[in-house]
Amino acid sequence: MIEAFTSGFWQVLAWPAFGYLLLGIGIGFWVGLLPGIGGLATLALMLPFSYTIKTPIEAFCFLLGMLAVTGTTGDLTSILFGIPGESSSAALILDGYPMSKKGEAGRALGAAIMSSLIGATIGALTLAISIPIMRPLVLLFGSPELFIITIMGITFIGTLAGASLIKGLLAGGIGLMLAAIGVDPQTGSLRYTFGSLYLWDGLDVTPVVVGMFAIPEIIDLAVRGTAISQAPKEKLKGVMEGVKDTFRHFWLVVRCSLIGVYFGVLPVLGANVAQWIAYGHAARSLKDKSRAGKGAVEGVLGPGAANNSTRGGDLIPTIAFGIPGSASMALLLGALLIVGLQPGPEMLKSRLDVTFAMVWILIISNIIVAGISFLILNHLAALTFIRGSLLIPFLLVLVFIGSFTANNSIYDLVVTLIFGTLGYLMLLNGWPRPPLVLGLILGKIGENYLWISTAAYGAKWLAFPSVLILIAITISIVAYPTIKERRGRAKYDRPEDAV
Amino acid sequence: MNAIPLCKRLLPLVCSALSFALLSWPNATAAQDSFYKGRTIRIVVGLSTGGGYDRAARLLARYMGKYIPGNPDIIVQNMPGAGSVVAANYVFSVAKPDGLTLLMPHNNVYLSQLSGDKEVKFDLLKMYWIGSLDKDDMMLFIRSDAPHKTMKDVVQAKEPPKCGTTGVGGSDYVVSRILEETTGAKINTVVGYPGSSEIAIAVERGEVQCQGLTIQTFFGREPFLSWVKTNFVRFLAQTGRKRDPRVNGPTIFELMDEYKTPTTKRRLAEAMLSGGEWARPMLVGPGTPQERVQILRDAYDKTSKDPELLAEAKKLRMDVQAGKGAELQAMAKDAMNQPPEVIEQIKKLFVQQ
Known part of the structure; x- marks a missing residue:
């Protein structure tokens, strides 16, 4: 095992593998920065080029290296402009963009890069450690458990500190209703499609997220008529400050990384969900809850770590069963087959070094991209000091290209505009937007797993011990902040405490 | 007097016209x-x-x-x-x-x-x-430890087997519904899995017992390859006109003969399977x-x-x-x-x- 571990390392660093890694990183860097071009689509485009590469490790240096860095550089766009660079980077907008507005873009970028690096490393190491216990880990959760987890996720985000509990849960409920749009998989009937073919497949998350988060910020930028940063330039806090922040909140970063790994292992969930849960966790951990959404660095560190660590978790079912945990993993699986490897129990025995090489690729590529990023971060941060009127046309182009690539349909733009307006209204009236987005993402998944659980087990699944435990956790998520608040108030009710 | 220059001028034109005709004549696709x-x-x-x-x-x-x-x-x-x-x-x-x-x-x-x-x-x-x-010929397989060993068992079973499917209109769904229509069997189709991989995990966990899948996928990928080695599943039926030698189970056409499926249902099965x-x-x-x-x-x-x-x-x-x-x-x-x-x-x- 140790031998395979070191052999994997040296094979990644050997020429030409390392060259392929650099090439992959170079492509992934730009793909991540630009909204709309996602890691998945790029992987599909680049896959044929990897066919000419002879050894599996070299091919993986190229493909996995590329995929690994998109999560990191996607965060940068979210922080700088309030537009998600990747769909898995949207949660960084919540606190990252306000930091840019406060003139702390450099600090936010530093924190995002460093937490991404730690997240990726933890994800990769979990992958390495969990090799012997992969199968039970994947088999642990069935449909009933997955259903409760989706409900837990929405509850968790809906009850975030700062926003009103009712508004949060209602926003989550609206998200669930929006998820009902489209062909119902159980009966095949059409729901809320209003005779439009576009709505058959339901609302795509990308145009909704881009609209809800980017459009209100662009309106705001136009109304203010200043640069993104409202603080004068000399107050630009350095990138190193963000790096230090990562270590000040080290255990938060570790916990959020583990959240990411876990959601990567679970089928269907993955980085798009993990980022929000990690954000929720980070926001809850704030001592002063009112800082959430106003540029708290913790809100950058949490999702920054989680969306990178999911890559390691994602690889676990792919390697253990040969069952891809996500669409991008399905493509990587294809690449493995091309080079003559069949992922699954057999490969773990015969080519363990390939698995460990993947671990090393995840770590090394993130170290390299962090290094490159640190060289240019201060220049990127300077973009937030450019006059808004010069930036807005450029940002609008990015927003609409980003949405359009979801389905290559003109209706993607309509959805963006509708949800842009909705997002702006929600922002004005103090309604939280993350529960709505998470409700939309989880709604369809939750509905399906509810149906499956009922069809497979009748009502019996409600009494499964694992389900009962998860329900108890969900209730405590709602109850805990309320109880804590009451207790806090009760304390001050006694005059002697108030002194 | 101008004859020679004219000739010179026309020559390339004639040549190119000639060569064009020559080249394009035997080859209509030019x-x-x-x-x-x-x-x-x-x-x-x-x-x-x-x-x-x-x-x-x-x-x-x-x-x-x-x-x-x-x-x-x-x-x-x-x-x-x-x-x-x-x-x-x-x-x-x-x-x-x-x-x-x-x-x-x-x-x-x-x-x-x-x-x-x-x-x-x-x-x-x-x-x-x-x-x-x-x-895209398909087949239906079931866990070997399930009580249903053949389609006959399924037809006679008091408790129908649970088959995982992706959704109405999915090929896996169509296969089990056609088997129901043609043989009179009852299959509990559990609908809504995101994809065949997730159904495979559910089969392995025992959440469902059976799954419809293209034969090609089954013999091309994990975890199915391991299942073949350990005899984890057995085959109930396949949809091709002829038996695939790798799949030890009857075709739907054999089953239709066995269960004397009426003409309308037979045509239904043929129409719905021709996409394969x-x-x-x-x-x-x-x-x-x-x-x-x-x-x-x-x-x-x-x-x-x-x-x-x-x-x-x-x-x-x-x-x-x-x-x-x-x-x-x-x-x-x-x-x-x-x-x-x-x-x-x-x-x-x-x-x-």
Whole structure:
């Protein structure tokens, strides 16, 4: 095992593998920065080029290296402009963009890069450690458990500190209703499609997220008529400050990384969900809850770590069963087959070094991209000091290209505009937007797993011990902040405490 | 006096005219050669990036150009939505029928047309079928430790087996519903899994016992390969006309004989399974010039025999059992020519209201 571990390392660093890694990183860097071009689509485009590469490790240096860095550089766009660079980077907008507005873009970028690096490393190491216990880990959760987890996720985000509990849960409920749009998989009937073919497949998350988060910020930028940063330039806090922040909140970063790994292992969930849960966790951990959404660095560190660590978790079912945990993993699986490897129990025995090489690729590529990023971060941060009127046309182009690539349909733009307006209204009236987005993402998944659980087990699944435990956790998520608040108030009710 | 200069002036013209006539005479495609030369063909795939259809389209795109006179570039465009209805509508009525836009829809898109879906704005029988890359014969397997050992057990069972499926209209769903219709068996179809991989995990956990899957996928991938070795599952039925030697179980056609399925249900099964004959199909819009249709059909045929393509497909564990355009056209016509009572049945099984 140790031998395979070191052999994997040296094979990644050997020429030409390392060259392929650099090439992959170079492509992934730009793909991540630009909204709309996602890691998945790029992987599909680049896959044929990897066919000419002879050894599996070299091919993986190229493909996995590329995929690994998109999560990191996607965060940068979210922080700088309030537009998600990747769909898995949207949660960084919540606190990252306000930091840019406060003139702390450099600090936010530093924190995002460093937490991404730690997240990726933890994800990769979990992958390495969990090799012997992969199968039970994947088999642990069935449909009933997955259903409760989706409900837990929405509850968790809906009850975030700062926003009103009712508004949060209602926003989550609206998200669930929006998820009902489209062909119902159980009966095949059409729901809320209003005779439009576009709505058959339901609302795509990308145009909704881009609209809800980017459009209100662009309106705001136009109304203010200043640069993104409202603080004068000399107050630009350095990138190193963000790096230090990562270590000040080290255990938060570790916990959020583990959240990411876990959601990567679970089928269907993955980085798009993990980022929000990690954000929720980070926001809850704030001592002063009112800082959430106003540029708290913790809100950058949490999702920054989680969306990178999911890559390691994602690889676990792919390697253990040969069952891809996500669409991008399905493509990587294809690449493995091309080079003559069949992922699954057999490969773990015969080519363990390939698995460990993947671990090393995840770590090394993130170290390299962090290094490159640190060289240019201060220049990127300077973009937030450019006059808004010069930036807005450029940002609008990015927003609409980003949405359009979801389905290559003109209706993607309509959805963006509708949800842009909705997002702006929600922002004005103090309604939280993350529960709505998470409700939309989880709604369809939750509905399906509810149906499956009922069809497979009748009502019996409600009494499964694992389900009962998860329900108890969900209730405590709602109850805990309320109880804590009451207790806090009760304390001050006694005059002697108030002194 | 001007005769000589005139001759000189005319000579190149005459020469070129002559050479043109000479060159083009034995080779009727020279005009088409100039048509495809320097142009770009677009394959509109009705499914999203990264899936089996997308990969097949990209594989074809890399090799097909060299078999088309003029060696055009070929690009792939994904237009997912509504089970390929969006893409088929687009190629049928929006794209110019100039032989530059090819459609690769899901093989079951014909069922949307057959069931009289009002969103369908295309007619597959008016389009020209260029070819298909594979046959998608399916099978139904069940865990060996389940009490149902054969279809007979399923028919007689008090408690029906639970089969995981992706959704109404999915091929896995269609297979178990057809088995129910033709043999009178009862199968508890558990609907809503995101994909065949997730169903496989559910089978392994024991959440469901059975699953319908294409034979090719089963013998090409984990965890199924391990299952074969450990005899984890057994086969209940398969959908091909002839038995696949790897699958130890009867075909639906054998079962229909055994259970004396009435004619209407038989026609229903045949109609709904014929999509398996043309997996990864390729079509062009109505009104495409005949000679270009011919060029594309020939090119498709040659591409599907290209040794490099076959080697690559083998590595990708993609089977290639190509279908010829003209034959597919006839097959589609047969499959879609159904009496109203069969169409009523199809609507019942493949409903999207």
